[in-house]
Amino acid sequence: MRAEDVRQRLTTPLTGPAYAPTVPRFTDREYLNVVYRTDPDALRAVVPEPLRIGEPLVRFEVMKMGDVTGYGPYTEAGQAIPVSLEGEHGEYLHAMYLDNFPATASGREVSAYPKVLGSPSLTVDSGALVGTLDHGSLRVATATMGYKHHELDRREARAQITVPTFMLKTVPGYDGLPRVQELVRTRITDVTVKEAWTGPARLQLFAHVLAPLADLPVLEVVSASHIVTDLTLNGVEPVHDYLKGAGS
Template identity: 65%
Template sequence: MLKSEVLKCFTTPLTGPAFPKTTYRFNNREYLNIVYRTDLAALRQVVPEPLEIIDPLVRFEMMRMPDVTGLGSYTESGQVIPVRFNGEEGDYLHAMYLDNLPAIAFGREVSAFPKLLATPKLYVDNDTLVGTLDYGSLRVATATMGYKHFPIEQTEAFAEIGRPTFMIKIMRGYTGEPKVCELVRTQTTDITIHGAWTGPARLQLFAHALAPLADLPVLEVVGASHILTDLTLAPVKMVYDYLAEGK
């Protein structure tokens, strides 16, 4: 393989890339979102400067994605924290767990999504929408919501899933020194809401050393939503360079 051909490759392995170079469109994406109040001191331990905490809230997300361009079908779960940066309100992605290697590789390499391998599931159990997250053989989260009890306005659903998203991108060189340490921003585009509902909801988080969701404890559930949508994943851009700040 010529050097010029190597430079054209998008990712490794060279002859069988972990993910394609394409526009990532999500069709029939299904959300179960539960917003809960947590401990402010615990939030301060995990939200990096220069992001500012707005309220001691966390959004626990379950996302079923049956049709994703280039990535196939998978389910994802995670914790999202409302924050403010330079006067703009958005969400900080604290942790994400999913069951699809190409999505993990793309999210970590090309963007800055904090993705880890786990087993989330989202399904309907009789009259209940259920989300579970297992790390290895152990349950670390169980979320439940009454199935389609009350519709919510599309504008409200759009505002919930269309907010700016902030993440930390960290890459180290072979000496162990950081080569990239950035705060990045992205925002989903081309959003179509097919339906949105709310209802009674509960969330249980279980302690685990390597999947520490319970470090942000559930003190009170303050809201829940079930949203069906199509959307497109936008590229990230750097908004703060930690390395430049230290020079």
Template identity: 65%
Template sequence: MLRDDVLRATTTPLAAPLTGSAFPPGPYRFVDREYLNITYRTDLDAFRAVVPEPLEVADPVVRFEVIRMPDSSGLGDYTESGQVLRVTHEGRPADYVHSMYLDNGPAIALGREASAYPKKLGGPRLAVDSDTLVGTLDYGSLRVATATMGFKHRPLDLATARAEVAAPTFMLKLVPGYDGAPRIAELVRTEITDLTVKGAWTGPARLQLFEHALAPLADLPVLEVLGASHVLTDLTLPRAELVHDYLAA
């Protein structure tokens, strides 16, 4: 394999035509992508401790989300869960992705290599239990989060739902070099623009987080549940763009 052939590859392991690679090239289209979002206020000091500059903290608000993705081009069928922090950047409201846990190997590799999503292997699940929408996250055999919401109690304004899903989103990418020192240390930004909101609802909600050494969601404790949403969408995953290079700075 020649140098130019290597540089055309998306990821390793090398195979022709990309049959053995960790993930296929995009674009990545998601059909019937379903969100359960629980927004809550947490401890201000704990919140500040995990928000990297130049992002700024206004109010310590966290969105715990469980996302069901039954039809993802190139990636298949999987579920994802994590915490997204409400921040500001240059005076504009934005989201910062703090943690993500999912059950799909190609999506983990894609998120970490081709973008900056902080993805780890986990066991999230989204299902309807009688009259309740239930989102759970297990790490190994242990439960680390349980979210419940009344199923489709009230319609949610579609523009409000769209703004929640399509907010400017920041992520931190850290890749060590072979000597252990940082080789990549970047803050990147994405924003979903190719988005159709097919339905949105709200209702009463609760969230429980359980202590775990390696899935420390409870380090941002639930002090007050502020709201909840259940949103059904079709969307295309956007590419990330560099905002801040910590090594250059």
């Protein structure tokens, strides 16, 4: 294979990439969102500068992907933290766990999503929408919400899921030092909200050393939503380079 051919292949392995070379389109992406108040000191310990924290809030999410081009159906769960950067309000993606390796590899390599493998689920059980996350055989999160108790304004639902999203991209070098370390930004713009609901909710987080969601403890549930959408994820853009000027 010629060097120029190698340069045109941006995935690993070289001849059998882990994910499809396509921009994924999500059809019937179903969200369970539970926003809760947490310990502000715990937030400050995990949110990188130059992002700023306002209220000490966290959004626990479970997303059931009905169909995704290139990946097929899968489920994902994680935590997002409301932040601001230079006056722009958004969310910092703190943790993401999913049951699809191609989507995990693509999210980490092509973008900066903090994805690792886990076993999330989103089901309806006896009048409750139930989102769970397991790591191995152990439960690390359980969220419950009254199933379709009250309609949520679709404009509000759209606003919830289209805020700017910030992520930390780190690529280690062969010497053990970071080769790339950037704060990046993206935003969902191509979205259609099909259903939107709200209702009472509860959230339990269980301590696990390899899935430390409980390090951001639940002090009070603030709000919850259940949203069904079609959407396409945008690419990312760097907004801060941690290595620029380092060592100078």
